[in-house]
Every structure is written in structure tokens, then in C-alpha cells.
Amino acid sequence: MSLTAAVSGASGYAGGEVLRLLANHPEVEIGAVTAHSSAGGRLGELQPHLHPLAERVLTETTAENLAGHDVVFLALPHGASGELATQLGEEVLIIDAAADHRLESASDWESFYGSAHQGTWPYGLPELPGQRDQLIGARRIAVPGCYPTTVLLGLAPAFAAGTVEPDDVVVVAATGTSGAGKSLKPHLLGSEVMGGMSPYGVGGVHRHTPEIEQGLTRVAGQPVQVSFTPTLAPMARGILATCTARIGPGVTASQLREAYAAHYAAEPFVHLLPEGQWPATKQVLGTNHVTLQLAVDNRAGRVIVVAASDNLTKGTAGGAVQSMNLALGLPETTGLTMIGAAP
Numbered sequence: 001m002s003l004t005a006a007v008s009g010a011s012g013y014a015g016g017e018v019l020r021l022l023a024n025h026p027e028v029e030i031g032a033v034t035a036h037s038s039a040g041g042r043l044g045e046l047q048p049h050l051h052p053l054a055e056r057v058l059t060e061t062t063a064e065n066l067a068g069h070d071v072v073f074l075a076l077p078h079g080a081s082g083e084l085a086t087q088l089g090e091e092v093l094i095i096d097a098a099a100d101h102r103l104e105s106a107s108d109w110e111s112f113y114g115s116a117h118q119g120t121w122p123y124g125l126p127e128l129p130g131q132r133d134q135l136i137g138a139r140r141i142a143v144p145g146c147y148p149t150t151v152l153l154g155l156a157p158a159f160a161a162g163t164v165e166p167d168d169v170v171v172v173a174a175t176g177t178s179g180a181g182k183s184l185k186p187h188l189l190g191s192e193v194m195g196g197m198s199p200y201g202v203g204g205v206h207r208h209t210p211e212i213e214q215g216l217t218r219v220a221g222q223p224v225q226v227s228f229t230p231t232l233a234p235m236a237r238g239i240l241a242t243c244t245a246r247i248g249p250g251v252t253a254s255q256l257r258e259a260y261a262a263h264y265a266a267e268p269f270v271h272l273l274p275e276g277q278w279p280a281t282k283q284v285l286g287t288n289h290v291t292l293q294l295a296v297d298n299r300a301g302r303v304i305v306v307a308a309s310d311n312l313t314k315g316t317a318g319g320a321v322q323s324m325n326l327a328l329g330l331p332e333t334t335g336l337t338m339i340g341a342a343p
């Protein structure tokens with residue numbers, strides 16, 4: 001089988017990572033590669049690491065240029081995908097890395113993104129209970145945000161097992177600079193980021209907060225409230241999320257470990273590490289792997305789960321390709337790796 005895939009936003013970080021993975025995907029041929037201000041340029045000028053694709057010329061992101069493919073990846077700023085999807089028709093598989101179709105609640109969308117809600121597509125996180133079935137044969141997929149991917153994988157087993165309280169969840173997560181995309185932002189200048197860490201989006205205002213709550217609420221079957229604080233770390237890629245929640249009466253560390261091990265026993269891309277070994281972003285860079293570890297703080301009555309991911313791979317493009325595989329009936333792991341590069 002050879003399927004054709006178009007990649008929009010191919011000059012950006014997310015689009016570039018989609019292309020890196022598709023270039024190693026045995027069932028996919030890369031068709032149109034589109035961009036905005038860099039349309040007309042060679043891919044090799046903007047994504048020199050994608051050497052075999054260097055001579056491809058970026059065209060303008062229009063429905064016309066994206067039409068005629070089996071799959072279209074949208075890696076565009078929020079707000080661009082609704083109209084494009086309508087123009088491309090219902091038969092094509094559209095996988096959207098932007099947030100436009102992730103949230104069910106129109107009022108959450110409006111208050112966190114400040115524009116009109118475009119509707120909800122199946123959520124591309126197959127490891128959430130019941131979610132894989134929603135992706136098989138889907139024609140529209142909303143790829144989760146990078147923080148939500150990491151935090152939801154970190155906390156879902158605890159909620160699925162009914163071991164934690166829904167009203168006392170605290171997440172502090174560090175991300176690398178690529179999370180903010182390629183466009184120039186003063187707080188992301190090298191001299192601002194190198195050699196230190198800083199918080200941003202503090203006070204429950206980060207736009208991934210309702211997405212994390214939505215995912216955990218679905219798993220828990222009751223409303224879950226999360227206090228989420230993102231921080232910026234001096235690295236290009238990676239997310240390290242420290243998630244804590246109050247445990248229910250009588251819940252023990254071994255009960256939690258067993259729940260996590262069982263929850264992910266059959267998952268190819270998510271693993272609870274052996275006891276005593278803690279996740280680190282370096283171990284998962286460039287991979288579709290999420291590693292987890294947990295401990296119970298009996299003094300505070302809380303479980304602490306640490307999760308590591310690569311924001312561009314499992315957090316965006318890897319999750320997108322994994323969802324594509326499911327939608328098209330391919331083995332879920334095709335074209336994806338868990339093997340990192342070290343040191």
C-alpha cells in the first residue's frame with residue numbers, strides 16, 4: 001500500500017517533525033509540502049535536517065494544493081484548520097496538530113482562545129480509556145496538546161483506578177523552547193532562556209488547562225479540577241511534568257504501582273519505569289515514548305507522578321502519525337520509534 005500525505009506548515013517545527021517521521025514511514029509517500037511566508041522556498045533551506053526532502057519546494061497552504069492526497073496534516077497556527085477542513089471534503093483523513101477541534105466545551109474554547117468554537121474531532125490520544133476505538137476509521141483527528149499528552153498519560157491510570165481525589169490535582173511542568181514554534185518571541189531569545197528557568201501562564205490561565213481537565217474528567221467520570229503551571233527550561237525539546245494528586249483513604253503505593261503497570265501493560269509507547277528509575281527528557285528525545293514513575297508521599301497524602309515526553313514527537317507529530325496509523329488500519333507503531341539517542 002502506498003498512501004499519499006500532504007503536510008501543511010512544513011516550514012515550522014511541528015510540520016518538520018511530521019515530515020521527519022513520514023520520511024521513515026514505509027506506507028506513506030510525501031506529497032505536497034506547504035507553508036505561508038516561506039512558500040516558494042526549498043525545504044532544505046528551512047529544514048536542513050530533512051536531507052532527502054531538501055529539493056522539495058514549499059507551496060502556499062491552500063485547499064487546492066492540499067487536495068488529492070489520502071491524508072492531510074495541518075500544522076498551522078490555531079484558527080486556520082476549520083475552513084480548510086470544510087474545503088477538503090469529508091473523505092480525506094485530516095489530522096490537525098492545532099488546538100481548534102480538541103475542546104468539547106465552546107465556552108472553554110472561547111475563554112481560553114478568544115475566538116468562535118469550530119466543533120470537536122476525535123481526540124488523538126489512543127492510550128486514554130476507550131479512545132483507541134474512536135480513532136479507528138476516523139476521518140478527522142485533533143492531535144492533543146503537548147502538555148495535555150504528557151499530563152494525561154501521567155494521571156489517567158490513577159483516575160481510572162479511582163485512587164485519587166478529583167478536586168486536588170496540581171501539575172507543574174517544564175517544556176523546551178520548540179513548544180512555542182519557530183516565530184520570533186522576545187522571551188524565547190537565547191539570552192533570555194539559556195542558563196535559567198522561568199514560569200509563564202501562571203494562575204490557571206494556560207490554554208492547556210481546560211484540555212487537561214477535559215481528558216481527566218472523561219477518565220474519572222466526574223469533574224476533575226487541575227492547577228497547572230508551565231515553566232520554560234533551557235532546552236530545545238522535551239517536557240517533564242510533575243503531577244501530584246491527593247490519594248483516597250487507604251490507597252497504598254503498591255496499589256498505585258499495580259494500577260499503572262496494568263493500565264499500560266499492552267501499550268507500546270507508554271511505560272512505568274522500574275522502581276527507583278526516574279523519567280528524564282533526554283531518554284525520550286526524538287521518540288514516541290513517554291516514561292513514567294511514581295511515588296507516594298505519605299506525609300502529604302499525595303501521589304507524585306513524573307512523566308517525560310518529547311513535545312514534538314509523542315507530544316505532536318508522533319501522536320499524529322500514531323493516530324493516522326489507527327485511522328487507516330495500519331499497525332499502530334508503523335514508522336514510530338521508542339529508541340532514543342544517548343547521551
Ligand SMILES: NC(=O)C1=CN([C@@H]2O[C@H](COP(=O)(O)OP(=O)(O)OC[C@H]3O[C@@H](n4cnc5c(N)ncnc54)[C@H](OP(=O)(O)O)[C@@H]3O)[C@@H](O)[C@H]2O)C=CC1
Pocket residue numbers: 008009010011012013014015034035036037038039061075076077078080097098099144145146178179180181182183311312315316
Ligand atoms: N511546537 C510544539 O511543540 C507543538 C505545536 N503544536 C501546534 O502545531 C501548530 C504549528 O506549531 P509550530 O510548528 O510549533 O509553529 P511554527 O511557528 O514553527 O510553524 C508555523 C507554521 O504555520 C505556517 N503559518 C504561519 N502563519 C500562517 C497563516 N496565517 N496561514 C497559514 N500558515 C501559516 C508557517 O509558515 P511560514 O513559516 O512559511 O510562515 C509554519 O509553517 C500550532 O497550532 C501549534 O500550536 C501542537 C503541539 C505541540
Ligand SMILES: CC(=O)N[C@@H](CCC(=O)OP(=O)(O)O)C(=O)O
Pocket residue numbers: 097098099144145146147175176177178179180230232
Ligand atoms: C514554550 C511555549 O510557549 N510552549 C507552548 C506550548 C503549547 C503548544 O504547543 O500548544 P498547542 O499544543 O496547544 O498547540 C505554550 O505553552 O504555549
